[in-house]
Amino acid sequence: MMxxxxxxxxxxxxxxxxxxxxGPCYGNGNKVAVCSYICxxxxxxxxxxxxxxxxxxxATLTNTDPSSGTCKFASGAR
Incomplete structure (x- = not known):
């Protein structure tokens, strides 16, 4: 499904x-991390x-910023 x-x-x-x-959000094969960024x-x-x-x-909405290291998630569209 992911x-x-x-x-x-x-x-x-x-x-x-x-x-x-x-890339900064490559995730070293971590499909959950990759899916989170892409979604x-x-x-x-x-x-x-x-x-x-x-x-x-x-996927689901969260109030917790999942950004980590150089992988920065965009936010603000609500």
């Missing part, structure tokens, strides 16, 4: 380049158009 969410968000313009090898990128870029952050139960 891979479907990643594929969908990337196909709709999420900033997936940040999660490729060498957030999708949501932040499309929330004003009515997008949700559910991805069939894979």
């Amino acid at each position: 891979q479907k969410a990643i594929d969908y968000a990337c196909s709709k313009g999420a900033d997936c380049a940040q999660t490729t090898q060498g 957030n990128s999708y949501y932040q870029s499309r929330a004003s158009m009515g997008a949700t952050c559910d991805f069939q139960g894979v």
Whole structure:
């Protein structure tokens, strides 16, 4: 299910380049971390158009900033 969410968000313009090898949000193979970044990128870029952050139960909204090290999550579209 996570891979479907990643594929969908990337196909709709999420900033997936940040999660490729060498990118700040690569995650060293941690698919949960990669999915979190990509789902957030999708949501932040499309929330004003009515997008949700559910991805069939894979994602959820949080008030806790998941940014870590050089991997910075965008925030603010609500």
